[in-house]
Amino acid sequence: MALQIVAACVNCFACVEVCPSGAIVEAKPHFLINAKQCTECDGEYADPQCASICPIEAAILDASGVPLNPIGSLTGIPLALLAAREEVHHARS
Ligand code: SF4
Ligand code: SF4
Numbered sequence: 001m002a003l004q005i006v007a008a009c010v011n012c013f014a015c016v017e018v019c020p021s022g023a024i025v026e027a028k029p030h031f032l033i034n035a036k037q038c039t040e041c042d043g044e045y046a047d048p049q050c051a052s053i054c055p056i057e058a059a060i061l062d063a064s065g066v067p068l069n070p071i072g073s074l075t076g077i078p079l080a081l082l083a084a085r086e087e088v089h090h091a092r093s
Helices: 014-018 049-053 077-093
Strands: none
Touching: 014 049
């Protein structure tokens, strides 16, 4: 079982220091989690430390591919508003 960092990651380094397993790899284009080293913080912390500190929504997924910080969970911007902005953006381009 391991978490996964995906393309939304902005390589901010915040998660690297808090990972108790040293599982986070500085890579391009975005950081990665070494699945062999990630313990999901099981037995050490109540919550995965990387996801707890990550400032970017949907940058870290659980083992099922579900974002630990889903869209709207950090910014509070409602999904409907984001979708409406996306439509305006597409209409202009
Ligand atoms: S869940 Fe825990 S062990 Fe796994 S990468 Fe994140 S901080 Fe490291
Ligand atoms: S804290 Fe989030 S955005 Fe920053 S490097 Fe880690 S996964 Fe990427």
